[in-house]
Amino acid sequence: MLFDFINFGPAGVTDSANVVEQAQAAPAGGGGFGGLLFFLVIIILMWVMLFLPQRRQEKKHKEMLSALKKGDKIVTSSGIIGKIISITNERIRITTADKTEIDITKNAVAAVLSRSNTEGEQEVSAEKPDKTEE
Secondary structure (H helix, E strand, O other): OHHHHHOOOOOOHHHHHHHHHHHHHOOOOOOHHHHHHHHHHHHHHHHHHHHHHHHHHHHHHHHHHHOOOOOOEEEEOOOOEEEEEEEOOOEEEEEOOOOOEEEEEHHHEEEEEEEEOOOOOOEEOOOOOOOOOO
16 A cells, blocks of 8 residues: 555556546537637727727718808817808818918818807807896
């Protein structure tokens, strides 16, 4: 018995049968499907985190450009603030000072500061009215 405990030599027939059973019970190496699944999950996450918000922002910008009309006060992407005088398909003419008029492309409009109700009425400002207490 002590000899079997100290013996580090080659295993007997009964020991080799146990080794074969353990090898058959152990799972084989991972297949390619697990790696492919991980890669697909990464691509889907990248799509959701990067591309969808960009598409939403582009959609909002197109809606804002289609809603522009004469009399709106806008700011361009370069920081020029002006009031729309006329609009064509691709260009907008704005006035920035008393007699200064600039032609810009529609894509240069970054935001609308205030909108006019109609061409003849006053502008509607984005600022809140002052509340006075009596």
